[in-house]
Amino acid sequence: MTTQKSAQQVTQLALFLVIGAIAPLLDTTMTNVALATIMKSLNVSVNAVQWITxxxxxxxxxxxxxxxxxxxxxxxxxxxxxxxxxFLMGSLLSSWATTLPILIAGRIVQGIAAGAIVPLITTLIVQVAGGQALGKLMAVVGMPAVLIPILGPTIGGYLIQALNWHWIFIINIPLVLTALILLVWKLPAFPASHQGKHFDLPSLALLASLFTFAIISITRFSTGDRLQSANVLTPLLIAVISLLAYVIYAACRPQHALVSLQLFKSPTFDAAAVILMLSGIAVNGAMFLLPLYLQNTRGLSVVWSGTVLIAQGVGLLISRSQIGKLTDSIGARWVVLVAVVIAIAGTLPFVYFTAHTSIWWVLLALFIRGIGQGGLTIPVMADSYVGLPQNLIAEATTATRMLQNIGGAMGTAVLATIIQHEITRGSLNAAYQTAFLWSVGFILITAIPAWFLSHHSQRAHS
Incomplete structure (x- = not known):
């Protein structure tokens, strides 16, 4: 009875924590749907509007x-x-924006807040759970990420059509205020362990430099600069130097580095890290791509494009609970490998779809893609913590989230670049078909590191 009660308490804590994530996740899905409208409203290009993301x-x-x-x-x-x-302050600034720079400033403030909210949910829950039943808990923690993609695009579409795009940020205000009141009242304290590393400025500077200059290089390439140009190569070189410098620093001062190199001694963590980056490209990049495709190629309104994307959320929702249970029972390897096949089956049709393809085929493909998407995220996040000591959990969360976010930014920039380059060569539909083909390629590559994830025999001995 004690174990059951403890598990129930952990699940309740997970549910309370995910309440706070509703506004950031809703904002992200609604912003993706609004990109085409914002492009027209502010008179900016695809490459400029991608900076909002x-x-x-x-x-x-x-x-x-x-x-x-x-x-x-x-x-x-x-x-x-x-x-x-x-996050509330960032939403207020974004809602007041009348130019792209002001909107980007508001999104930066929102991103700073989300950079704390999302990792904290995982870190606090894994610490409380003590590493047990992580597949099930990741399914609970990720529930908003399932339900909100179902509701977000449609809600965002209605807000944009009935009012204007500013309301996708205004709606955050009552949501965040409600979450704050509820969490102040219900959420218990999570006392600091005071057992981790002290704040290390060189670590942060090197990691921030790596992340920032990698993204700048990618986005400059996406705005039309050639790969061999100094505008692209210079920040890329700085990113590579920052990475090498961090590895040397972390090796020489392991007690100070914010992300320990010990994490990468675990084959399952290494595999999970690579997959999270690749799936960030495939999944997040496609989330940027799909609303633009539905609106620009098929001519759907923001409301209808959001409604069509419900099919993907439904597929994700249906598969989620089973994926968590399967990951806990047989490990992540086979779950992810099957998910790769399903995700490809749901993405490849978009390479051949035209503006005249029946909407029912589009809905079916999105539904299948949603099932595969769940299998590329839940098992991998759970597996990144398998066998890690308690003192490395926060660092594991830091590393996995950074890699996932770099992958997401790369996906957005790479697919935006492909669309922009292909448009100059042919039709808009052909440009999107090529972008989807690249997305399929990124999904396919994840099968290689997936082989190194945990499986049943490993779980039995861990």
Whole structure:
């Protein structure tokens, strides 16, 4: 009875924590649907509008390592509530925006807050759970990420059509205020362990430099600069130097580095890290791509494009609980490998779809893609913690979130680049078909590191 009660308490804590993530996740899905409308409203290009997404991811990625450190030294509840207040401020600024720079500034503030909110949920829950039943818990923690993609695009579409795109940020205000009141009342304190590493400025500077210059290089390439140009190669070189410098620094000062190299001694963590980056490209990149495809190629309104995307969310929702149970019972390897096949089956048809393809085929493909998407995220996130000691959990969260966010930013930039380049050569539909083909390629590559994830015999001995 004690174990059952403990498991029930952990699940309840997970549910309370995910309440705070509703506004950031809803905002992300609604922003993707609004990109085409914002492009027209502010009179900017696809490459310019991608900064609305990229700046958010960039700010989020730089904040993640700070959150990994802060989780060990400050009360988790106060950190979480503080991040929600910052997100509220970012939403207010975004809702007032009348130019692209102001909107990007608001998105940066929102990204800073999300860089604390999302990792804190995982870190606090894994610490409380003690590493048990992580597949099931990741399914609970990720529930908003399932339900909100079902509701977000449609809600965003109606807000944009009935009012204007500013309302996708205004709607966050009552949501965040409600979450703050509920969490102040119901969420217990998460006392700091004071057992982690002290804040290390060189670590943060090197990680921030790596993340920032990698994204700048990608986005400059996506805005038309040639790969061999100094505008692209210079920030890319700085990113590579930052990575090498961090590895040397972490090897020489292991007690200070914010992300320990010990994490990468685990084959399952290494595999999970690579897959999270690749799936970030395939999944997040496609989330940027799909609303634009539905609106620009098929001519759907923002409301209808959001409604059509419900099919993907339904597929994700149906598969989610079973994926969590399967991961806990047989490990992540076979779950992810099957998910790769399903995700390809749901994405490949878009390479051949035209503006005249029946909408029913589009809905079926999105539904199948949703099932595969769940299998590329839940098992991998759970597997990244398998066999890790308690003191490395926060650092594991930092590393996995950074890689996932770099992958997401890369996916957005790469697919935007492909569309922009292909449009100059042929039709708009052909440009999107090529972008979807690249997305299929990224999904296919994830099968290689998936082989190194945990499986049943390993779980039995862990």
């Amino acid at each position: 990229t700046s958010y991811v960039l700010a989020l990625g730089i904040t993640v390592p700070i959150t990994g450190w802060a989780a060990n030294w400050f009360d988790g509840k106060r950190l979480y509530l503080g991040a929600l207040v910052v």
